[in-house]
Amino acid sequence: MTHALELKALRKNFGKTEIIRGVDLAVEAGERVAIIGPNGAGKSTLFNLISGRLEPTSGEVLLHGQRIDGKRPYEINRLGLSRSFQITNIFPKLSVFENLRCGVLWSLGYRYSFLRFLSNLDDANERTEELLHQVHLEKKRDVHAVNLTYAEQRALEIGVTIAGGASVILLDEPTAGMSKTETAHFIALIKQVTVGKTLLTVEHDMGVVFGLADKIAVVVYGEVIAFDKPAAVRANARVQEAYLGSSVADAQAGGH
Numbered sequence: 001m002t003h004a005l006e007l008k009a010l011r012k013n014f015g016k017t018e019i020i021r022g023v024d025l026a027v028e029a030g031e032r033v034a035i036i037g038p039n040g041a042g043k044s045t046l047f048n049l050i051s052g053r054l055e056p057t058s059g060e061v062l063l064h065g066q067r068i069d070g071k072r073p074y075e076i077n078r079l080g081l082s083r084s085f086q087i088t089n090i091f092p093k094l095s096v097f098e099n100l101r102c103g104v105l106w107s108l109g110y111r112y113s114f115l116r117f118l119s120n121l122d123d124a125n126e127r128t129e130e131l132l133h134q135v136h137l138e139k140k141r142d143v144h145a146v147n148l149t150y151a152e153q154r155a156l157e158i159g160v161t162i163a164g165g166a167s168v169i170l171l172d173e174p175t176a177g178m179s180k181t182e183t184a185h186f187i188a189l190i191k192q193v194t195v196g197k198t199l200l201t202v203e204h205d206m207g208v209v210f211g212l213a214d215k216i217a218v219v220v221y222g223e224v225i226a227f228d229k230p231a232a233v234r235a236n237a238r239v240q241e242a243y244l245g246s247s248v249a250d251a252q253a254g255g256h
């Protein structure tokens with residue numbers, strides 16, 4: 001079976017320090033996976049290796065069975081993997097609509113010749129309207145991104161991330177900095193917009209992890225020590241011992 005995303009014996013050294021120490025992970029199409037682990041465990045480095053920001057020292061990254069390690073981030077994006085870069089990928093002085101349309105046009109631009117690209121502008125506008133609706137920003141359509149609330153900016157960022165129709169989405173701490181209510185709405189939004197897609201998040205908030213993830217990958221000291229459904233990860237003695245104990249128990253007790 002071909003997985004949506006697969007990491008094989010992945011390693012990354014910075015100088016003489018081994019940061020990712022042989023990671024194997026196979027994510028099925030349509031799964032939502034949260035990557036958790038203590039500070040400095042290597043979660044961001046893994047994301048950087050998957051999205052092409054960093055090249056692995058050894059090992060493989062496969063997207064729908066195709067090797068992508070060593071490719072440039074934009075090439076990986078074109079192959080169907082899109083990563084949010086938090087608010088930095090939003091143009092502050094463009095409106096919400098224009099921001100979303102940029103994402104759509106960019107994806108059309110590479111798929112079609114220039115003439116075809118022009119003839120597809122109507123399609124792009126239609127797709128942008130659809131995105132506006134998906135991220136619940138219709139009422140903010142003409143507002144400059146800089147004037148949105150923080151939570152709205154994060155919603156816009158998700159819209160831009162999914163604009164190109166990528167099938168694998170990487171989100172880095174999508175609810176960081178949000179209030180509890182905003183977080184709850186945002187988890188619902190992420191679930192809606194990623195239906196049928198494969199989602200990977202790096203996440204610290206256990207409430208978000210248990211609310212969002214079908215599976216959890218626990219990274220400790222550059223290795224995946226558990227990859228399983230939330231209930232199984234909660235019960236995993238190695239995870240409890242290595243890292244999570246109290247956080248998982250708290251999240252469970254709190255009903256998150």
Ligand SMILES: Nc1ncnc2c1ncn2[C@@H]1O[C@H](COP(=O)(O)OP(=O)(O)OP(=O)(O)O)[C@@H](O)[C@H]1O
Pocket residue numbers: 014019037038039040041042043044045046
């Ligand atoms: N470019 C780099 N050069 C050298 N060391 C690095 C580099 N990037 C990350 N590291 C080191 O690799 C280790 C893992 O960092 P990483 O940011 O991947 O961890 P993390 O699990 O995402 O942590 P956090 O939860 O705090 O964001 C850390 O010790 C960090 O200092």
